[in-house]
Amino acid sequence: MKAFINKYKHAWVLLYGFIYLPWFAHLExxxxxYHIIHVALDDYIPFNEYFVIPYFFWFIYVAGAMIYFFFVNRKDFYKLSTFLFTGMTISLIICTIFPNGTDxxxxxxxxxxIFTHIVAWLYSTDTCTNVLPSxxxxxxxxxxxxxxxxxxLKKHRGVRIFSGFAMTAICLSTVFLKQHSVVDGLASITMAYCMYGLVYGQAYMYSRRKAAEKALG
Incomplete structure (x- = not known):
């Protein structure tokens, strides 16, 4: 038991759920x-109920990645947790200070x-508030x-391709289901860009330097 606890002691970071979930529920x-988030481009994007599939696949996608890295690579697990939980906290702070929603x-x-039935249920359980960033x-x-x-995962090209497809489909689902404005997505992309530099930037620069040194002999 002691060996098991020591091996998976990084599970402590999951306690963040006890901060995020009550905070989010309180805002809901x-x-x-709230301030309406709405731009002209939103009106040109048609509603499509079939995007409810990737929208809900998001839960499997994120949870699956967390579980995989938890058991396979502690360092990657910590990085992913830092990336996700920091952004989620920033989002809650923004929604607390600047209440926002769509119309x-x-x-x-x-x-x-069946897809419109699921979307109708989604609309009834999830408010149109706290959307910026997505x-x-x-x-x-x-x-x-x-x-x-x-x-x-570098040798698993299929996994990397599937992940890119899933990420794209999920991001598109937020606007095609009218859950989010384009602005929400752009804000998330900007935040992710900034967080990438903080969480992965050093490793990226190190790999580029090593590659340059190898190229120069």
């Missing part, structure tokens, strides 16, 4: 007056097909970065 219940959810006929977009980018940076 209390934010009723362009379409009317849904839940009887049209955690769906941010975390998806974070997971894909972790996959690309992982030494363990």
């Amino acid at each position: 219940k209390t934010v009723t007056k 362009f959810r379409p009317a849904i006929n839940p009887d049209k097909n 955690i769906h977009v941010y975390n998806s980018i974070g997971v894909h970065i972790a996959v690309l940076q992982s030494e363990t």
Whole structure:
């Protein structure tokens, strides 16, 4: 038992859930007056209920990556956790200081097909508030970065390609389901870019330096 605890002691970082979930739930219940996030481009993006598939696949994508790195590579697990949890905290702070939401959810006929039924349920359980930046977009980018940076997965080209496809589909789902504005996604991309430099930038610069040294002989 002692050996098991020592091997997986990095599980302590998952205690972050006890901070994020109550905080997010509090915002969902209390934010009723908010700034509308809406740009003209949002109106040109058609609603498509089939994007509910990648939207919900996000839970498997993120959880699967966390579980994989937890058991396979502690260093990569810490980096991914740092990337995700820091961005999620920043998002909560933004939504607390600057309450925000959208106003362009379409009317849904839940009887049209199984996908509209799921979207109708999603709309009924998830408010249109606390959208900027989009955690769906941010975390998806974070997971894909972790996959690309992982030494363990460098030889698994299929996994890397699938991850890129999944990340793209999830990001697109946020706007095609009218869950988020384009602005939310752009804010997430910007935040991910900044966090990449902080979490992975040093390793990236080291690898580039080694590659340059090798090229020069």
